[in-house]
Amino acid sequence: MGFEIPVWFEVSALIALTLVLVADLLLILKRPHIPSxxxxxxxxxxxxxxxxxxxxxxxxxxxxxxxxxQFIAGWLTEYSLSIDxxxxxxxxxxxxxxxxxxQQEVLMVGIIIALVxxxxxxxxxxxxxxxxSWIFYVFGAxxxxxxxxxxxxxxxEQDAETETWIVRFLRRFIDISDSYDGSKxxxxxxxxxxxxPMLLVFVAIGFTDLIFAIDSIPAIFGITRSPFIVFTANLxxxxxxxxxxxxxxxxxxxxxxxxYGIAFILAFIGVKLFFHALHENELPFINGGQHVEWAxxxxxxxxxxxxxxxxxxxxxxxxxSSRRELKSASADPAPPAEEESPADRPDGGR
Numbered sequence: 001m002g003f004e005i006p007v008w009f010e011v012s013a014l015i016a017l018t019l020v021l022v023a024d025l026l027l028i029l030k031r032p033h034i035p036s037x038x039x040x041x042x043x044x045x046x047x048x049x050x051x052x053x054x055x056x057x058x059x060x061x062x063x064x065x066x067x068x069x070q071f072i073a074g075w076l077t078e079y080s081l082s083i084d085x086x087x088x089x090x091x092x093x094x095x096x097x098x099x100x101x102x103q104q105e106v107l108m109v110g111i112i113i114a115l116v117x118x119x120x121x122x123x124x125x126x127x128x129x130x131x132x133s134w135i136f137y138v139f140g141a142x143x144x145x146x147x148x149x150x151x152x153x154x155x156x157e158q159d160a161e162t163e164t165w166i167v168r169f170l171r172r173f174i175d176i177s178d179s180y181d182g183s184k185x186x187x188x189x190x191x192x193x194x195x196x197p198m199l200l201v202f203v204a205i206g207f208t209d210l211i212f213a214i215d216s217i218p219a220i221f222g223i224t225r226s227p228f229i230v231f232t233a234n235l236x237x238x239x240x241x242x243x244x245x246x247x248x249x250x251x252x253x254x255x256x257x258x259x260y261g262i263a264f265i266l267a268f269i270g271v272k273l274f275f276h277a278l279h280e281n282e283l284p285f286i287n288g289g290q291h292v293e294w295a296x297x298x299x300x301x302x303x304x305x306x307x308x309x310x311x312x313x314x315x316x317x318x319x320x321s322s323r324r325e326l327k328s329a330s331a332d333p334a335p336p337a338e339e340e341s342p343a344d345r346p347d348g349g350r
Contacts, residue, residue, distance in 0.1 A: 006061060017235055021112075021235075024108070037246075037247065043243035054236065067226075071233055078220060081212060081219070082237045084150075086245055098198075103246075115234070117206075119231060121214070125218070126230075136276050137277045137283075139270075140271065140272075143266045143267070175195065217230070222269035261311050262314075
């Protein structure tokens with residue numbers, strides 16, 4: 001890994017970041033509301049700035065620019081995947097007609113579920129990497145497959161349909177009301193306690209988080225092997241995600257090429273993992289179980305450059321395309337209404 005992170009720093013950082021997340025959650029529970037564009041922007045800027053400050057603190061503590069680079073590259077990768085996650089959240093909120101006033105609470109629960117699931121997968125991934133070096137071949141192949149799947153349009157809609165099937169399955173076994181009762185999970189209907197649709201929303205979002213956790217953890221382990229950096233990069237990527245949801249709002253559908261940028265990043269990391277696996281090869285049927293010396297080692301800073309470039313190109317291309325479509329729509333006048341002939345009139349033209 002080339003650097004060592006002191007245990008005292010890991011513990012202190014995790015406690016501090018947990019307190020920030022808890023404070024954010026308490027703020028939502030105390031005052032559920034629809035954040036304004038200004039409020040959402042300030043929160044997003046705050047969390048982005050906090051991540052950058054953390055990167056420099058990590059550099060100061062470890063004395064390694066590689067540690068800082070791995071964190072930034074991992075954070076940007078997870079952040080891009082989290083934005084992709086927002087597309088599915090938008091579909092789910094619309095599908096279940098969640099009142100906008102309570103969407104912040106739903107998003108925060110989704111973020112907590114995502115953190116728990118990713119924490120579990122991080123521990124499993126770290127254990128696999130520690131004991132089985134060949135797992136990088138599996139991770140690499142999985143990321144290339146995920147990139148291929150990501151590149152096809154309509155992925156989010158397909159995911160939403162899968163979640164709908166799970167929700168329909170759940171409806172068969174429990175009583176669920178047709179309307180919400182604020183943000184409550186349980187309500188009284190006809191003198192009987194029943195679940196509200198909010199439960200279905202949480203189940204659907206939890207399943208979505210599971211899918212994205214399976215996709216994202218191999219991706220970041222292709223950038224760093226430090227479980228601490230993996231977890232904090234995921235934590236910072238999820239922080240501010242709910243504010244970003246309200247900030248972007250209807251703009252998400254304009255990022256039409258974002259999934260191509262994400263697909264390129266995943267494919268790049270997949271190839272990088274494959275090269276890394278060749279460099280540390282222990283499989284007897286590959287090069288006689290010897291390391292493959294010609295396999296290139298892609299540095300952290302090259303990875304960071306590729307990630308930034310891919311997201312920048314995808315974003316600029318999306319915005320440019322949206323502007324051209326808007327200009328084209330405004331330039332094309334509405335077709336003139338077809339004039340009605342006298343014979344077609346009710347009075348026969350008289």
